[in-house]
Amino acid sequence: MKDTKTKVGIIICDRYKGCAGGKCFRAAQNREGAFARYQDQELEIVGYTSCGGCPGGNIEYAPAEMKKNGATVIHLATGFLVGYPPCPYMEYFKHFIEEQYGMEVVFGTHPIPEKYYVIHQKLNTWNTPFLQEAIRESLPNQQLRLAYD
Numbered sequence: 071m072k073d074t075k076t077k078v079g080i081i082i083c084d085r086y087k088g089c090a091g092g093k094c095f096r097a098a099q100n101r102e103g104a105f106a107r108y109q110d111q112e113l114e115i116v117g118y119t120s121c122g123g124c125p126g127g128n129i130e131y132a133p134a135e136m137k138k139n140g141a142t143v144i145h146l147a148t149g150f151l152v153g154y155p156p157c158p159y160m161e162y163f164k165h166f167i168e169e170q171y172g173m174e175v176v177f178g179t180h181p182i183p184e185k186y187y188v189i190h191q192k193l194n195t196w197n198t199p200f201l202q203e204a205i206r207e208s209l210p211n212q213q214l215r216l217a218y219d
């Protein structure tokens with residue numbers, strides 16, 4: 071039952087700036103990965119951009135335009151979590167966006183693809199309490215990880 075509408079903005083890691091957004095938009099449509107939290111809601115993506123490259127200069131400005139377009143939540147895309155290494159600034163970005171713009175920040179968008187999952191497991195990348203929590207909403211079962219490979 072769809073009873074509310076949430077507007078979100080997506081910011082991607084600039085390492086993937088050529089990405090056309092297919093996985094993010096598909097996951098939003100299907101309410102998969104970090105979009106599963108909107109299972110019972112209407113969802114609209116009102117902005118999509120990159121961080122601007124390390125150390126993320128666009129993080130300072132992009133949320134403002136997204137907020138003007140009605141966004142209440144910013145998703146830092148799954149590339150922040152699966153890059154080699156994961157973005158070293160994302161915890162700061164979350165605090166900054168929340169303080170500066172009063173918007174909720176969610177880590178992740180589409181489900182983590184299996185090929186990234188396998189390597190990060192070998193590297194023991196997500197071995198901190200922060201990263202364990204950060205990947206939580208984007209880490210699905212293997213079937214879904216394979217579907218996003």
Ligand code: SF4
Pocket residue numbers: 082083084085121122123124125126150153156157158159160
């Ligand atoms: S690692 Fe972080 S700051 Fe660097 S390009 Fe990716 S998201 Fe931006």
